[in-house]
Amino acid sequence: MQFEIRPAKGFSFDFKELIRFHELIYFFTWRDIKVKYKQTVLGFTWVILQPLILMSIFTLFFGRVLNHNLPPGINYPVFALTGLLFWNLFSTGISNAGASMVLNANIIKKIYFPRIIIPVSSILVSAFDFIITLVLFGIILLYYNITPSAAMLWMFPAAFLLSVCAATGLGLLLSALTVKYRDFRYIVPFFVQIMLFLTPVIYSDSVVKNEWSRLLMKLNPMTGPVHLARCGIAGLEPDQSILFFSLLINAAMLLLGFFVFRKTESYFADIA
Amino acid sequence: MKTVLCIHSVSKKFKIRHQETKSYLTLSDELKSLFRQRITREEFYALQDISFDVAEGESIGIIGKNGAGKSTLLKILSRITPPSSGRIQYNGRIASLLEVGTGFHPELTGRENIFLNGAIMGMKKKEIQLRFDEIVSFSGVDKFLDTPLKHYSSGMQLRLAFSVAAHLEPEILIIDEVLAVGDAEFQKKCMGKMESVAGSGKTILFVSHNLAALNSLCTKSVLLEKGKMVASGNTSEVIDRYLNMNYQANTGTEKGVIEIPPAVSGGIIKRIKMFNEGILSGHFTSGRKSEIIIECESEKEIPNPVIGIVISDHFGTDIMGINNKHYGIPLPSLNGKTSFRISLHKLPLTAGNYKLSLFLGTGIADIVSIADAATFHVEALDVSGSGILPLERINRIFTPDVFWEKISN
Structure with a gap:
């Protein structure tokens, strides 16, 4: 095979190369999953414990106050857990992806492979955790004797894909920015904390009435997936405008993240 | 290809x-x-x-x-x-x-x-x-x-x-x-x-x-x-x-005079001079007369000094070490300004670059040791006068005096 090394100019993406390195995506994801709970007593149970505990706390403290405007047939614990599952996928995804390039700087400085593999595999780790927490979700549904509607079968996967897109777009952007400006190491955790309250995770999106606030809420990349997932359980028709804005913003984020990442990618080794 | x-x-x-x-x-x-x-x-x-x-x-x-x-x-x-x-x-x-x-x-x-x-x-x-x-x-x-x-x-x-x-x-x-x-x-x-x-x-x-x-x-x-x-x-x-x-970066080497900074030698060894066939020079010739003069100065008397040189090749491998004690030659005591000369009548080194390390001691302990004190070049010469240079590949050093004769039994 003939290869060529040239100065980094313009914008291009070698998709064939990514295919050639596809095993490495698997290996990085596998490494992070394996390492994550090494030397812990509870191991994978932590994946389930975290949302379970958060759900209990929110139910205990906000359950009464925020108990209105819930979709029919859903109680507050299930409502909050649905939001938390998708929120966790997004928040751990962007936090880990954001830090991933700096954490793996020693590898980046020594070996070449398509750099995008690193943030993408940290998102995949979050996706893996999400799938495990679905077990918890199933148990909770059984416990409260709630039967989700058949629409959940497509709405949940769609919400999952939207969340992964959101996390990937923002994660790529943040990982590139963190390599360049270490300030983002402090900005990201703070941003994630604030976003939890700006996203309808522990409250219903119908609580927000003001027209401008509603628009702002719809521009939040995670509003759409959470809304879609809840409609899936309750068997409601999802709000068209929420879905439209969600698709728009997530597609835009994905493109922006990808573009910024590609722009800085070749110089990572010089500035990392 | x-x-x-x-x-x-x-x-x-x-x-x-x-x-x-x-x-x-x-x-x-x-x-x-x-x-x-x-x-x-x-x-x-x-x-x-x-x-x-x-x-x-x-x-x-x-x-x-x-x-x-x-x-x-x-x-x-x-x-x-x-x-x-x-x-x-x-x-x-x-x-x-x-x-x-x-x-x-x-x-x-x-x-x-x-x-x-x-x-x-x-x-x-x-x-x-x-x-x-x-x-x-x-x-x-x-x-x-x-x-x-x-x-x-x-x-x-x-x-x-x-x-x-x-x-x-x-x-x-x-x-x-x-x-x-x-x-x-x-x-x-x-x-x-x-x-x-x-x-x-x-x-x-x-x-x-x-x-x-x-x-x-x-x-x-x-x-x-x-x-x-x-x-x-x-x-x-x-x-x-x-x-x-x-x-070339090593100044002075070319002329055959190497000044030793006091920080390295404790002020005892001042300089090294190298002579190739009697001429001050930064290089020697294979098989010819090579002299190394070591100029010393010590306020305290050093009786029975032992001076040694170790020559290593450019890979850093030591090739030979010469020291007056091993050769059974006592030296007069070092007192005030004293110079010593080491003479090799037929330099047994083949062409190449070499390093010289220098040691001065009492025979029991080293007083001064300077690793890689000087570097020098050896030029090839047909030692035997045959017109054929010693093969570098098989000769790191050579013995200058070899006698061949037919013996009948």
Whole structure:
């Protein structure tokens, strides 16, 4: 095979190369999953414990106050857990992806492979955790004797894909920015904390009435997936405008993240 | 022969940012520079206009002092950083051993790390499985395969790392200073592996300060200095050029007078003078009279001084040591200004560059020891007068007096 090394100019993406390195995506994801709970007593149970505990706390403290405007047939614990599952996928995804390039700087400085593999595999780790927490979700549904509607079968996967897109777009952007400006190491955790309250995770999106606030809420990349997932359980028709804005913003984020990442990618080794 | 790697006019430019102590940017720096005048930048070429071709199966050495641009060149070749201009074309897979063990994770077991490291280095899972047993037996850590890496000794980690790297089978292999790995026995094993790789028709780019290893592994070499390619060709010629470059930097050597700074000798040895056939000179001639004069000064009397010189070749291997005690020659005591002369009537060294280390002591302990105090060059001469130079390949030193005669019995 003939290869060529040239100065980094313009914008291009070698998709064939990514295919050639596809095993490495698997290996990085596998490494992070394996390492994550090494030397812990509870191991994978932590994946389930975290949302379970958060759900209990929110139910205990906000359950009464925020108990209105819930979709029919859903109680507050299930409502909050649905939001938390998708929120966790997004928040751990962007936090880990954001830090991933700096954490793996020693590898980046020594070996070449398509750099995008690193943030993408940290998102995949979050996706893996999400799938495990679905077990918890199933148990909770059984416990409260709630039967989700058949629409959940497509709405949940769609919400999952939207969340992964959101996390990937923002994660790529943040990982590139963190390599360049270490300030983002402090900005990201703070941003994630604030976003939890700006996203309808522990409250219903119908609580927000003001027209401008509603628009702002719809521009939040995670509003759409959470809304879609809840409609899936309750068997409601999802709000068209929420879905439209969600698709728009997530597609835009994905493109922006990808573009910024590609722009800085070749110089990572010089500035990392 | 087919060219597998073609480096065409490659340069790498860095912008040095002045008035800055931080090695990375922060948002505030960037914001400040929006308003204030821009931080001054100076351009710096780590590599400038490097071009050379490598044919299939060739082993090329890359020689140069620290900061000459060797590592930058390797980084560009292994695609870690892009060149600023120029282009490189190559056939097949380039794998680099820039530093072995990249991506090793302390929490994973040896077995897991072999797969992870192999994958990072560009091996397919199947390839790793195929060579797994070979890798394990080469590393010699079979017993600890399922132990987390953090419990390994550093030597074991290095051996495992090197084994994975050594079993990569790229068309072009880049090796950088890996021979410094592990104990003597493992180094020998590594060297053997390198030789077998070099012999198996792989193309190798080899960077090392170990000139002896370079000489034995590489047929051709390139010499870098301050980012520029100053020589290329036959390895032994390039090595000579490199060594000459170092010698020229050593001021005074050429004239045959080496001033020894007081910090090195404690003020006792002032200078060394070298005479080739009676003439002050920075080089000697094979088989001719060579004299070394050591000028000393000591306020305290040193009775029965012992002076020794050790001559080593350019690979740093000691070749001979001469010391008056071993030759049974007592010297008068060193008192005030005293000079001693060592004369070799027929210098038994073949052509090349050598280093001279100097020792002065009481016969019980060293008072002064100066490693690599001077460097000198020996020019070839047909010692025997036959018109034939002693073969350098088989003669590191030679005995000047050899008698041949037919004896009948």
